[in-house]
Amino acid sequence: MNILLIGYGKMGRAIEALALSRGHQIAGIIDPSRPDVQLDQFGPHNADVAIEFTHPDAAFANVQACLRQGLPVVCGSTGWLHHFGEARALAQEKGGALFYASNYSVGVNLFFHFNEYIAAKMHQFGGYDVQVREIHHVHKVDQPSGTALTTAEGIMRHYPEKKRWRNDPAQAPDELAIISERLAETVGTHVVTYSSPVDVLELKHEALSREGFAHGAVLAAEWLPGKQGVFGMKDLLGL
Ligand SMILES: NC(=O)c1ccc[n+]([C@@H]2O[C@H](COP(=O)([O-])OP(=O)(O)OC[C@H]3O[C@@H](n4cnc5c(N)ncnc54)[C@H](OP(=O)(O)O)[C@@H]3O)[C@@H](O)[C@H]2O)c1
Structure with a gap:
């Protein structure tokens, strides 16, 4: 799979390492440290799924952009749930796919x-x-x-x-x-x-380490493409 990483901090890096070790490619990395790469350059033509671990203030805009651009999105950023209803409505309107968990372990x-x-x-x-x-x-x-x-x-x-x-x-x-x-x-x-x-x-x-979160996020990214709606860990794990 081609995975777009949004946020290249502690989680973005852990996810990159794990995704590569599972045979995936990184379609691109969106982060303030790489200003020449922009989220609007990505869509279904060059990425299968986006994984978003950034900041409470940035997450909702990133999720909206992914849904508008036809990219299934796995979001792990916390602190933006007051916008979750809007994100859910947008996913429905666009026939898109959003996965959210406050804890991906x-x-x-x-x-x-x-x-x-x-x-x-x-x-x-x-x-x-x-x-x-x-x-x-x-x-x-x-x-x-x-x-x-x-x-x-x-x-x-x-x-x-x-x-x-x-x-x-x-x-x-x-x-x-x-x-x-x-x-x-x-x-x-x-x-x-x-x-x-x-x-x-x-x-x-x-x-024992933050790799547990990265593992769950990559599992969600492998599971999400092709689905429509809003999902969480209970759906992924069949609980
Ligand atoms: N759900 C879970 O299981 C789980 C687990 C761990 C962490 N988290 C959450 O995930 C988020 C990230 O955690 P982290 O430990 O990776 O944080 P971090 O190390 O601070 O990394 C966040 C990265 O995102 C970048 N960023 C900020 N705004 C951005 C934007 N608009 N677009 C793209 N990149 C942007 C930051 O750049 P700058 O440093 O330049 O701002 C930084 O490189 C936090 O909200 C944290 O609470 C969730």
């Missing part, structure tokens, strides 16, 4: 899926306390992580008695604890723990 998306399955079962049988723990490197400023929040929301969907999460040990039965730890070398670990007086059950995802 296959492992994390399977973790979300199993998290909800386990939460439903544990709630059905009862007798366990549940908590979420996230561990990241010391430079991560925001807490809890977005992945921890999605995990907590997935649990609360099956625990109606949990009304809110607390970024600390729970202080009341209607709170779900999200414990955040910051350790030097940790890329990102999320653990859901169910404890009873007789046993402990844990579901854990540990990210």
Whole structure:
């Protein structure tokens, strides 16, 4: 496949390396560092799909341009979802294809899926306390992580008695604890723990590098061409 890369930062470079290793070609690279290459030079005649990892302020315009130019687009930039309805409408109007995920890691998306399955079962049988723990490197400023929040929301969907999460040990039965730890070398670990007086059950995802995101984005780019509509990781993974 001929892949157009939009954004050539940490993710764009990781995606390039992985795409080449899977036998794909890079149709072009759009990035402020390469001002002689412009997005409007690309369309179905010279690219099969675009992968967009840029910046919250740039993503929507890039997605719009791809859809208008007939390019299926896989977008990973975060922070532009207030425009998502418009992007969806444009994809529909143009008969185009848009893939979006706030987290492209296959492992994390399977973790979300199993998290909800386990939460439903544990709630059905009862007798366990549940908590979420996230561990990241010391430079991560925001807490809890977005992945921890999605995990907590997935649990609360099956625990109606949990009304809110607390970024600390729970202080009341209607709170779900999200414990955040910051350790030097940790890329990102999320653990859901169910404890009873007789046993402990844990579901854990540990990210080892950002290549997990690149892998999911390239899988999405391989999957998207030829489809029409708006898709996400559940569609790709059949969840
Ligand atoms: N969905 C996921 O799984 C996932 C995973 C990781 C990251 N992300 C998101 O992906 C985005 C990129 O992450 P990153 O780590 O690769 O960031 P990064 O290292 O800062 O790279 C972004 C690149 O895009 C360039 N850029 C900015 N505006 C552009 C435009 N209009 N057209 C083309 N290129 C443009 C930047 O150039 P300048 O430096 O000159 O501005 C930079 O080279 C962020 O929003 C991040 O949150 C998502």
